[in-house]
Amino acid sequence: MPAAVPSLHSLPRRLLPLAWGLAAVIGLILAFTWGALEVQVALAGFLNGESIWSKAQKQAVIDLRNYAASGNPADLAAYRRNYEILHIDQWTRDVVATGDYDRSAVGDALVKVNTMQAAVPGVIFMLDHFASAPYMKEALAAWRSTDRQVAELDVIAHQLEAAHARDGMDAASIARQQARIRALNDFIEPRAKTFSQEVAHGAVWMGRVLYSTIFGATCLATLLWLWMARRVLAGIRGTEERYRLLFDRAADAIVMVDEECGHILDANHKAVEWTGHGTQELIGTSFAALFERGKPRGEGITQGTLRERSGRGRPVETQSSLVRWGDRAVRQAIVRDISERLSLEQERRIAAEALASIAEGVIIADADRRVLSVNAAHAAITGLTLQDVQGRRFDETRRLADDSPLPASVWDTLDAGGNWLGEVHSQRADGSVYPELLSISVIRDADERVQHYVAVFTNISTTKANQRRLEHLATHDPLTGLANRAEFERQCAQAIAAADRDHGAVAVLFIDLDAFKVVNDSYSHAIGDRLLVHVAERITRGLGEHDVAGRIGGDEFTVMIGRLVSREQASALAQRLLAVLGEPMKVGDYEVALSASIGIAGYPLDGSDPVTLIANADAAMYAAKTQERNTYRLYSPIMQADARKRLALAAELRQALARGEFRLVFQPSVDMRNGKVVAVEALLRWRHPARGEVSPGEFIPMAEKLGLIRHVDDWVLQAVARQMRQWDEEGMPPIRVAVNISAASYGAPHFAEEVRRWLVAERVAPQRLLLEITEGAILRLGDEMERTMNALHALGVGVAIDDFGTGYSSMAYLKLPAIAFLKIDKSFVDGLPGSSHDAAIVEAMLALSKRLGLCAIAEGIETEAQHEFLLRAGCTEGQGYLYARALEVPEIERMLRPGQRPGSARLRLVPPTR
Structure with a gap:
């Protein structure tokens, strides 16, 4: 038996390891059970927190909308209460992730957002130690993606x-903000669902693992290989599920293809x-048949078009x-939708092409203003070029007009959220400087920080030159370059103010050319304009530094002389001007001799x-012209009487129409072959009750100055139409x-309509x-004249070019339909037939x-010789004193009576009235 004792005593010893093993298994089971409970509590806390977070997110969106x-x-x-929950959850997650945190503060924060008290330690433990665990990692990634x-x-x-x-906000602003909120919610909700699903899947997975572990620990003592096999199977099953989850949840299409036959396996x-086809429909189908073009072949990345069941094509990129799979070679094809990428590339390409093609210069710079x-x-x-300026600040080559750099206020304006627009001086590559209009705007990131500056500029050299030209035209006469009336009066006012301070004097000279109209009538208006330019040059040649010359009318000039002691000092300049202007002037092929009359008025006397000074100098000039010409006169108050007389004539002209003081006379136009009257020209006359006959050369220009000329024209048209009807009723020739x-x-806009009405x-x-109209008037009116001519032609009214050959050289107006x-002007007829030049010109005109x-x-x-020459040259109609002067109505009617002997209308030569 002794031998047996050891054996009896050795059994417990042998069983002891088993007992300890069993205890260990039981302890392990208990530990795993406790761990599983803690994990489940933690996961329950996560699910509870996710539910609270999701509800807070949804309610925050609702409250904010x-x-x-x-x-x-x-x-x-x-909204603030719900957002606070979201903020605390986010803070808890991020502070635990750092590894350096106050556990009690984190626990208090979790309790504050209604996390279960029992789950708080587990939640902290999971966040601290299992943030990278399967499903937990994906769940946290989904959560972070919404921050x-x-x-x-x-x-x-x-x-x-x-x-x-x-x-408050208008409806459009409310709608825009609600749209932003809705877009953010649309982004957050699917990721919140992903977070919840990942936590749930993690809980399922963890439960399975723990269960497998506990079951395996229980069976370890009896069947270790079964436990090991079960664990391996559980691991395989988890891997397959993860793969299937990733496979099915992938944002891209994934297709498994048998490499040997090209058929789809999954x-x-x-x-x-x-594709619009079910999974079972796809399995066994040829993978290449899914594509319209760009069919994937072999490994690598290809682009093509995926054919959808509806027939629409989807641009895709395939990576194979x-x-x-065991002994089978399988090609994994990941098909990615690139519609958005292609659209963005197209937009970028269009934007780049637009940027390259616009006429304005564009600079894109970084936050430091470097190009x-x-x-x-x-x-x-x-x-x-870009290589020349890249990396340099774009404001280095730009200065203000005073050569100072762009001020800090420019960047302050941009920092405040505005745009800056202004004129600067910019430097070219060759060192030259030009003016440009510069606009600067800012591109900001999501945090409102400056990312880029965009500068758009335009070369405004031409604009500035045009502006200076327009400013000069606004203050100067376009023909002579002298100051116009407004500018002359402005400078005169400055000189008067200076003279008032210095107790000095200022003189104004009013210069009028004598018989300038004769020059225009004899040589043409073009020669007259060139002559005025010469006159302006001679006037300015004798002026001092502080003197100003101006042109205020057709042949009327003014001169302002400042810094005088008295107005009489201006007499010396007036004498010099008379002498200079009296010298012959060479204008083209002509040598013209002129004279002038000058009036002088001075401040403060006149x-x-x-x-007032200009008006009084004008009165003095008028006195010089009427008394002697080619002289000057100092203003005296008696000269105002003549000025008042002219003003009275202007006032009486306004009343002449109402009083019926105008009348018409008619000058015949005859057929030069037989002397028969074929037409008459209506001429306006004014018989003043007190002054008698007033010359048209006196009242017509005044009517034009007073703006009455259209009323006068209207009266003439009405009177002519009435006279023609009266002649028709009396049986006169038409x-x-x-x-x-x-x-x-x-x-005038409705001139043709007024003619038709009469x-x-x-x-x-x-x-x-x-x-009748002069060719100079035609060219001055431009497009308005063409419109009127077309309307008159449509009406059936003819137009004659009066004084032909004396105006401008352009003859494009001869193509107007109404003409x-x-x-042929009298200035060309006077020299016939003796002048070879006049003869050649007239023959060319004919x-x-x-x-x-x-x-x-x-x-x-006026002479028989002129008549014969013109008749031989081919002219068949003429006017002049050889046939008849302007006649009163009874006289012209006697010439037009039926039965009048042909040719008897020619009268004796009557010399013109001087």
Whole structure:
């Protein structure tokens, strides 16, 4: 038996390891059970926290949208409470992840957001030690992916609070903010669901692992290999599930293809969704048949178009790689939708092409204002390429007009959220400087920090030059370059102010050229304009530094002399000007001799302001012109009487129409072959009750200055139409009647309609009315004249070019449809037949009119020799004192009576009235 004792005593010893093993197994089971409970509690806490977080997120969105619409502070307060939960959860997660945290503060924070008290230690433990565990890692990643959107909700809340605090929000702003909130919620919700699902899957997985572990520990004593096998199987099953989950949840389509036959072995949910075919339909289908073009072949990345069941194509990128499934070679194809990427690339390409093609220079710089990119226009404008300016600050080559750098206020304006626009001086590659209009704006990131500056500039050299030219034109006469009336009066006012301070004097000279109209009539207005330029040059040649010359009328000039002691000092300058202007002037092929009359008025004796001085100098000039000409006169008050007389004439001219003081006389136009009257020209006369006959050369210019000329033209047209109707009723021959019309009437918008109205009212055929206008007026009116000519042509009224050959050289107006007659000016007829130049010009005019189908009328025929020359040259119609002067109505009616012997209308030669 002794031998047996040891054996009896050794059994417990042998069983002791088993007991200890069993105890260890039981302890392990208990430990795993306790751990499982703690994990489940922790996971329950996570699920509880996720539920609280999800509810807080959803309620925060609802409250924020309500607050955007209503502006109710209660909604904002509710949002703040829910946002506080979101913020505390995020803080807890991030502070535990650092590893350096106050456990009690974290626990208090979790309790504050209603986390179960029992789950708090487990939650902290899981966050601290299992943040990278399966499913936990994905869950936390999904949670973190919403941080920026949650923060953006609070940004929107502050913006809404500020907007409602100011003056409320309009419907468009509310809709825009609600759309932003909805977009953020749409982003957050699927990730919140992912977080919840990952935690749930983790709980399931963890339960399975713990269960397997406990069951294995229980069976370890009896069947270790079974426990090991079960654990391996559980691991395999978990791996397969994870793979299937990742496979089906992938954002890209994943297709497993048999490399040998090219048939599909498996496909995830995204592949099913994109193709429109079920999984079972896809399995066994040729993978290449899914593509319209760009079919993937072998390994690598290819682009193509995936064919959808609806027939629509989806641009995709396919990445293929070979793997082994047992003995089978399988190609794993990951198909990625690149529609958005292609769209963005297209937008970027269009934006780049647009940037390169615009005419303005564009600079894109970083936050330090250093150049990153420029467009092609930048190099074209500045001569500096991207390589020349890259890395340099774009404001280095730009200065203000005073050569100072761009001020800090520019960047302060941009930092405050505005744009800056201003004019600067920029430097080209060759060192030259040019003015540019510079606009600077800012591109900011999500945190409102400056990321880039965008500068757009335009070379405004031409604009500035045009501006200076326009400013000069606004203050100077365009023909002579002298100061116009407004500028002359301004400088005169300055000189008067200076003279008032210094107790000095200022003199104004009013210069009028004698018989300048004769020059225009004899040589043409073009020669007259060139002559005025010469006159202006001679006037300015004798002026001092502080003297000013101006042109205030056709042939009227003014000179202001400052810093005088008395006005009499101006007499010396007046004498010099008379001498200079009296010297012959060479203008083209002509040598013209002129004289001038000058009036002088001075401050303070003759007036205290520029307008008065000019008016009094004008009165003195008028006295010089009427008394002697080619002289000057100092102003005296008696000269105002003459000025008042002219003013009285202007006032009486306004009343002449109402009083019926105007009348018409008619000058015949005859057929030069037989002397028969074929037309008459209506001429206006004014018989003043006190002054008698007032010359048209006196009252017509005054009517133009007073703006009465259109009323006068209207009266003439009405009177002519009435006279033509009266002649028709008396049985007179239906001759043509010509009427001179001012350029102002031709330029009126409804002139043709007014002519039609008078013709219709008097029942006169439009073809019998001929309207005359000078060629200079035609060119001055431009497009308005073309419109009027077309309207007159449509009406049937003809137009004659008066004084043909004395105006501008352009003849494009001869193509206007209404023009039917050319009137050869008297200045060309006077020299016939002795002047070879006049003869050549007249013959050219007649040939031109014949080729254009126009009728030529010669004016001012006074001799038989002129008549014979014109007749031989082909001119068949003429006017002049050789035939008849302007006649009263009874006299012209006697010439037009039926039965009048042909040719008897020619009267004896009557010399013109001087």
